[in-house]
Amino acid sequence: MTTAPNIVLRWRGWSLLLARRALWLNIILFGLLVIGSTTALMLGRLPIGTQEIWQVITGNAPSRAVEHVLIDIRLPRLLVTIGAGAALGTSGAVFQTISRNPLGSPDVIGFTAGAATGALIWIIVFGGTGANVVLAAMAGALLTGVGVYLLARKDGRVSAYRLVLTGIGVGAVLHAINALLLVKGDLDVAISANLWLAGSVDGRDWGHVWPLWLGLIALMGPMLLGMRPLGMMEMGDDLAGPLGVPVERVRRWMLLGALILAALATSATGPIAFVALAAPQLARRLGRAPTQPLIGATLFGACLMLGADLLTRVAPFDLTMPIGQVTGIIGGVYLIWLLAGNRLRNGAP
Template identity: 45%
Template sequence: MSATVKSGQETEQRRTKGARRGRRAGAARRTRTVRTKGGLSLRLEPRALWTGLLLLALALAAGVALIGSGDYPMTPAEVIATLTGGGDAGRQFVVQDLRLPRVLVGLLVGAAFGIAGAVFQTVSRNPLGSPDVLGFAQGSSVGALVVIVFFQGGGFAVAAGAVVGGLVTGLGIFLLAWQRGIHGYRFVLVGIGAGAMLYAMVLYLLTKANIVEATRATTWMTGSLNGRDWSQVWPPAAVCAVLVPLLLCHGRALRMLEMGDDAAAALGVRVGRVRVVVLIAAVVLVSVATAAAGPISFVALSAPQLARRLTGSPGPNLLPSALMGAALLVAADWSSQRLFGADQLPVGVLTGVLGGGYLLWLLATERRAGRI
């Protein structure tokens, strides 16, 4: 009997070793390493690369379709011809001055939400860790509503108030969650509590507003790309140009952080410094994106999860998450126009409905897996 048991154990061990070798071989097949003459090496994952290119193509195609939608419809060929310098003066005005800024704001805001959501979810090691859940969007809303209700500020002042509100909220959450560093679950719990209190402040500010201010505040809070012009393109473009490369440079460190602080520190990652830098960058991205388009919900929550499922790759998937966020937001804006007419349904309403359903599905999945 003992010999039979020993033989079974040896067979099981061989199977386990074979399975491990198979997983390592599969990972090796999925990953390619490119070495340059200067001694640098770059890991390439073909599936992630092709997924990123596909998402980029989808985002650009959705942008072309959005430019061609509206009261003055155009075919994709006409849009591309106008963007490359063709078309008459009327078509140039419609595309260049009226519709292109809206699409660019949508792409930039979606990319900012997507990559910021990936950072929050990686740092907290929680798929629910997004600006919508952690209170940063609510903080930006409070800042914008203070400007609208008490100072009757214009568009630039409202945007500045949203940025300040988001940054102050981020600083408050960092200070409350800090205990020899910022750790995932404490960060999430503090963010959820802060979000609840800030939402109560939003309701209070709405009760203090007159009918005109309340209508304006409610319209801003739904999140919309309507009426965007070139002055609203440059701030998110400048912020994304600086902070997106910064976050991409920390991609390897974020991948190490997913294994835990001790493992990351053993691999040479300065855990506290990296966590603070990437979180500050993500908060700034969320604040500027919210200032540009309003608190558009659930893009930051769903884009990283969808990107990870498409790439099949571990780690934060920062660039695919940014591309997924851009594609989701522009496609949602195009869908709202096609389904409900031009400028009839703000894009934030549609993303809220779809994102709420996705959140329920995510909660059910996490509960079945025993993680919540």
């Protein structure tokens, strides 16, 4: 007698089908998040144990110093790290489903480059700092997304092929503009902007936490509801339409939601490479899911970001690296492995 591969949850006439392997993967990822979060709160120049963390949570902080370090420094950094990773994982899953391409992530097709352009213009041209950089990055990403969508649109429709190619082209132009802004800007301002471009969670406060998490909480529900018709669209627009799926409307609103999530993450941390690309693919492969698992991608994105942050904090020889550089290295190795694996499976010489 074999074990059923799926689990069905029923409540008051509603039913939810869950793949058993994907469910266990999500439970493991959530457990890793809990362990990693506890570790992140403990690490630092001021050693803090689990008992002291619990005392702060229950309102019985052992000292004002411990409470300040946990509440004002480490907790905002942790929430920004997890929130940005979750937002990027969710955004990547939506983009890859729409583009039907494992390379269809917001950092590959130019949206994070657009966020960086908006932030650089505000920092270098207008000399802006603080929360306004967040707004400028979001504006840059949204304008880039609208531009890519309009350029990829033909005969009232946006094909996955045109979306990816248009995004890559627009991204290349924006990267060149970003490099030009850094070269032409004042040296001190350019150095500050370059630090932002490296991607970092150092010094993040509650002003970075609230916009990111409010946007994430508000959009996760619609993203989950939209993944079912989006999955049907993977069969092709001509087949999904007769099944009752409003193809262009679903694509447009899901693109907008994914773009906002990518913009929120980028505005909070700076450009973070490869998390949006790798998280959905890892969740799909390890969970053996036929379509992009949104919850798995969200949890995997958060775990990748948190793992990269922990690596930067325990690196030997006092080696300090921005989290964006760490995810770039990890993502580059993953991409090489992915391409090499496909090459071997296809029997290429």
